[in-house]
Amino acid sequence: MSVLKILRLQNGFTIKIASQKIGISSTKYYEIETGTQTADLVTINKLANLFNVPAEKLFESVKFKAKEVEKVV
Numbered sequence: 001m002s003v004l005k006i007l008r009l010q011n012g013f014t015i016k017i018a019s020q021k022i023g024i025s026s027t028k029y030y031e032i033e034t035g036t037q038t039a040d041l042v043t044i045n046k047l048a049n050l051f052n053v054p055a056e057k058l059f060e061s062v063k064f065k066a067k068e069v070e071k072v073v
Contacts, residue, residue, distance in 0.1 A: 003059075
């Protein structure tokens with residue numbers, strides 16, 4: 001599970017809501033979250049601000065079991 005997905009779920013956002021909050025399409029958000037598309041610096045900063053985390057947190061590799069999800073933030 002990606003860091004972005006974990007942060008999105010922890011904040012109770014759907015892909016649609018998260019994408020609207022940062023001004024990109026739901027498709028683009030999904031592609032960034034799944035790693036099939038890259039994000040530019042502006043989008044990275046918007047994501048960091050949305051989830052109130054340092055931008056570098058978005059680049060961490062995450063492979064957690066459900067019990068460990070809360071340790072991400």
